[in-house]
Amino acid sequence: MCGIFGYTGPRDASSILLDGLTRLSYRGYDSAGLAVVDDFRHLSVRRAAGKLDNLRRLVENEPVTGRQGIGHTRWATHGPASNVNAHPHTDGTGEVVVVHNGIVENYALLKARLTANGHQFFSQTDTEIIPHTIEELLAEGLPFEEAVRVAAGRLRGAHAIACMHTRTPEMLVVARIGNAGGIAVGTGEGEMLIASDLPALTPYTSTAIFLEPGESAVVRPEGFELRTLDGRPSTRALRPVGVSGGAAAKGGYKHFTLKEIHEQPESAMSALHGRIAFSQGKAQLDEMLLPLTDSEVAALTRVVFLGMGTSVHAGLVGARYVETLARVPASAENAAEFLHRDPVLDRHTLVVGVTQSGETADTLQALHEARIRGARTAVITNVPESEATRAVEYPLLMHAGHEVGVASTKTMVNSMVVMYLAACALGLQRDVLSTESATRCVEEITRLPALIGATIETTERDAEEIARRYMNARRFLFLGRGLMEPVAREGAYKMKETSYIHAEGMSAAEIKHGPIALIDHETPVVAVAPRNALYEKMLISMSEVRARDGKVIAVATAGSAEVAAYADDALWIPECPPLLQPMVAVVPLQLFAYRTADLLGNDVDQPRNLAKSVTVE
Ligand code: F6R
Numbered sequence: 001m002c003g004i005f006g007y008t009g010p011r012d013a014s015s016i017l018l019d020g021l022t023r024l025s026y027r028g029y030d031s032a033g034l035a036v037v038d039d040f041r042h043l044s045v046r047r048a049a050g051k052l053d054n055l056r057r058l059v060e061n062e063p064v065t066g067r068q069g070i071g072h073t074r075w076a077t078h079g080p081a082s083n084v085n086a087h088p089h090t091d092g093t094g095e096v097v098v099v100h101n102g103i104v105e106n107y108a109l110l111k112a113r114l115t116a117n118g119h120q121f122f123s124q125t126d127t128e129i130i131p132h133t134i135e136e137l138l139a140e141g142l143p144f145e146e147a148v149r150v151a152a153g154r155l156r157g158a159h160a161i162a163c164m165h166t167r168t169p170e171m172l173v174v175a176r177i178g179n180a181g182g183i184a185v186g187t188g189e190g191e192m193l194i195a196s197d198l199p200a201l202t203p204y205t206s207t208a209i210f211l212e213p214g215e216s217a218v219v220r221p222e223g224f225e226l227r228t229l230d231g232r233p234s235t236r237a238l239r240p241v242g243v244s245g246g247a248a249a250k251g252g253y254k255h256f257t258l259k260e261i262h263e264q265p266e267s268a269m270s271a272l273h274g275r276i277a278f279s280q281g282k283a284q285l286d287e288m289l290l291p292l293t294d295s296e297v298a299a300l301t302r303v304v305f306l307g308m309g310t311s312v313h314a315g316l317v318g319a320r321y322v323e324t325l326a327r328v329p330a331s332a333e334n335a336a337e338f339l340h341r342d343p344v345l346d347r348h349t350l351v352v353g354v355t356q357s358g359e360t361a362d363t364l365q366a367l368h369e370a371r372i373r374g375a376r377t378a379v380i381t382n383v384p385e386s387e388a389t390r391a392v393e394y395p396l397l398m399h400a401g402h403e404v405g406v407a408s409t410k411t412m413v414n415s416m417v418v419m420y421l422a423a424c425a426l427g428l429q430r431d432v433l434s435t436e437s438a439t440r441c442v443e444e445i446t447r448l449p450a451l452i453g454a455t456i457e458t459t460e461r462d463a464e465e466i467a468r469r470y471m472n473a474r475r476f477l478f479l480g481r482g483l484m485e486p487v488a489r490e491g492a493y494k495m496k497e498t499s500y501i502h503a504e505g506m507s508a509a510e511i512k513h514g515p516i517a518l519i520d521h522e523t524p525v526v527a528v529a530p531r532n533a534l535y536e537k538m539l540i541s542m543s544e545v546r547a548r549d550g551k552v553i554a555v556a557t558a559g560s561a562e563v564a565a566y567a568d569d570a571l572w573i574p575e576c577p578p579l580l581q582p583m584v585a586v587v588p589l590q591l592f593a594y595r596t597a598d599l600l601g602n603d604v605d606q607p608r609n610l611a612k613s614v615t616v617e
Helices: 013-027 052-061 107-116 129-139 144-154 256-262 264-272 294-298 310-326 335-339 361-372 387-391 410-429 435-445 448-470 484-499 508-513 535-546 561-566 578-599
Strands: 003-008 031-037 043-049 068-074 096-102 159-165 172-177 184-187 192-195 207-210 215-220 223-228 277-279 282-284 302-307 330-334 349-355 376-381 394-397 475-480 502-507 525-529 552-557 569-573
Touching (some): 003 172, 013 068, 031 052, 107 129, 129 159, 144 172, 172 192, 184 223, 192 215, 256 264, 264 448, 282 435, 302 310, 310 410, 310 578, 330 335, 335 361, 349 361, 349 387, 376 410, 394 410, 448 569, 475 484, 475 508, 475 535, 484 502, 484 525, 525 535, 525 578, 535 561, 552 578
Parallel strands (some): 475 502, 552 569
Antiparallel strands (some): 003 192, 031 043, 031 068, 159 172, 184 207, 215 223
């Protein structure tokens, strides 16, 4: 949610800033801007509403020069995505310039005070009060870096800022306030960079540090200095930056999202790799064991998965895996709602965050709260260095590889793979899953990559044809039962976020209690009905829809003869064990949503109004 990138060194800053912002644009892409200070201490600011290309074109037409700069890619919180609301923002003197990620919770109060002191504001953003606050502190005689620290200390909320002053060329000052809003400093050869996330730094630096909450850094080409916001020096070792974050390529696919859907057999394999072993014909899952003793595991009374959006859908499946395989009561919840309802927790509850980005503010805060209340904590994430990995006792990596498409696809499947393995390991440790059953479960999941591959092959063309038939629908309903209910929810999510067609996902058992009123010949219903214990119940729901003129698109097991009588169209998946069905059945729904969105001409990789990392509450 908003990307910050900065450079100070011997090279021309603007092209490096544009490159860094390109790598961060998954964090927000409704507008972007950059500011550069030249050798004569002249500040140039360029800002453009819309995608980053608009800024790139603006900088081509109105070039800026300078060897020090900060840039920003925005996801609007205060004020629409316009040129004037795009960052960077300046103070009244035009000498201080700031970019910001997060929300200043007390900005109205600060703005009122500044306005009373004669400051004028031009944007509707909360951010603009930051340079003006720094300006006041400079007028009181504080040096720039101290003014930034004191100003940061006055901001409530969770965020990161990067600031420059024309009078201190070569120096960037960054600060981190609160838990969300990560910001890293990376060291290069005679140059230094700052970025919201490590993948943006990898082309330039081999080592970096993330600022801790309540910390600031003064960054110059030759090095950087860390201090707490109240001015005490702090030190920490630099960490190597992985090389995996380089520019991703579409590899011949029209969109990253399509490429990532196709990568799922391989990414699922990565999640399994090194975690399962067979010795004497029995599965070994030592890699997946929680850092809990046998007696702590035996005393577990509850497992709660927390996440947002697609990650909650994965969590709903994970909860079913835990109940089925480890026989512990389990549930999944929206992390934001959990956080604010004073939950009952104790050390016999295991709270598992699910967050592919490892940065989602709601999930991080809920994990933090769970830890304070004494629960045991784990997280399933795709980003090894992320904040989430540091917030819990036990981070579990999903190993999906970099996901560029804003709509999660392969990370959802990999979350479920990790949950399945962890539930098997927990079941074994609790002695409720026999070694034979665990071995069978593990053998079954080794077939997952092939099952997903076969599903893509069979449903790819059908998904496009069906999408062509229904792309003008005003709304969709997605129905499922049991493990397919979260899959139906996810199908609806993918459809609405990429195609902008209203879609709802729910239990098929629910419709006759209300939503059936929506059914008419213009409301296609996607019924996720692979062969399992609830298959026949799904057939009944499908016939109820058809009896009301609704069109049914089934996701069903190949060879299910009954489906032809109950559905107008079908996406066929291979026969697979019931516990694997969510990881397989979600794939045709991803393809269906993708094709619908693409046929409608939408930007599938960066759907409107969204961002890949939601670092604000
Ligand atoms: C939907 C999607 C979002 C995320 C949600 C949580 O396709 O990607 O709903 O699932 O914002 O994100 P993470 O998993 O990064 O916490």
